[in-house]
Amino acid sequence: MxxxxxxxxxxxxxxxxxxxxxxxxxxxxxxxxxxxxxxxxxxxxxxxxxxxxxxxxxxxxxxxxxxxxxxxxxxxxxxxxxxxxxxxxxxxxxxxxxxxxxxxxxxxxxxxxxxxxxxxxxxxxxAGRPAVEEVQSDGLGMSDFMGVIALATGKALLKWVKHEEKKARKKRKKKERRRRKRKH
Structure with missing residues (x-):
């Protein structure tokens, strides 16, 4: 794993x-x-x-x-x-x-x-440093990391929504073409 x-x-x-x-x-x-x-x-x-x-x-x-x-x-x-x-x-x-x-x-x-x-x-x-000291996080902390994950999730959802909208438009256009063919 x-x-x-x-x-x-x-x-x-x-x-x-x-x-x-x-x-x-x-x-x-x-x-x-x-x-x-x-x-x-x-x-x-x-x-x-x-x-x-x-x-x-x-x-x-x-x-x-x-x-x-x-x-x-x-x-x-x-x-x-x-x-x-x-x-x-x-x-x-x-x-x-x-x-x-x-x-x-x-x-x-x-x-x-x-x-x-x-x-x-x-x-x-x-040398010369305290025996124990508070360590500052370098880079992303856990909350920042979760923010990155949330951002990635949001982007993935937006991509999915756009894909679904594109599929729906194609379906509507196809339906519209069939309707026009029936009229002619």
Missing amino acids: NLIARYSTKTFERLKYSNRGLKLLDEAVAADPNNPKIRLLRGKVAYAVPEKHFHRTATAIEDYKFLIDHSMRENGALTEGDSKLVYELGEAYYRIGRNQDAANCWRKLENDPEYGQTAKQKLQSV
């Missing part, structure tokens, strides 16, 4: 399939909350969808924390593959204004060969 949504070009389809996919993932986690594969899948999807429309960053944080804790219990330390999760967890915290939590994640990566340089840059970007 979420892959269909990702590649859909129609706004309504994107929204519909994203919501269905997220609902199915939530049900899967509820059915088996300790399954790391399901948590990874839901966490990745929740991380990828725009916070301003879906408000799923908290879900991504929950799942990523579960996965990192699970890896620590299994391996005794973070593994090479966990670096991306830790980095994205920091990004998720940052998205919702939890700068201190984001910095804590990025500090763990300072010596990481793949994420070390980026983590240091991210740490500089949050």
Whole structure:
């Protein structure tokens, strides 16, 4: 569902399939909350969808924390593959204004060969900022998004009405021609 949504070009389809996919993932986690594969899948999807429309960053944080804790219990330390999760967890915290939590994640990566340089840059970007701050929505908020949907719906209705009017005119003209033929 979420892959269909990702590649859909129609706004309504994107929204519909994203919501269905997220609902199915939530049900899967509820059915088996300790399954790391399901948590990874839901966490990745929740991380990828725009916070301003879906408000799923908290879900991504929950799942990523579960996965990192699970890896620590299994391996005794973070593994090479966990670096991306830790980095994205920091990004998720940052998205919702939890700068201190984001910095804590990025500090763990300072010596990481793949994420070390980026983590240091991210740490500089949050230096001196409050531990928690209100994040301003960039771009469309949910009410603006709904306005866009309403506008698209209105345009579709107008197009349909014009089509129906055109069909009715053709029908009237055809009827008028038949009437004239009968007179002659």
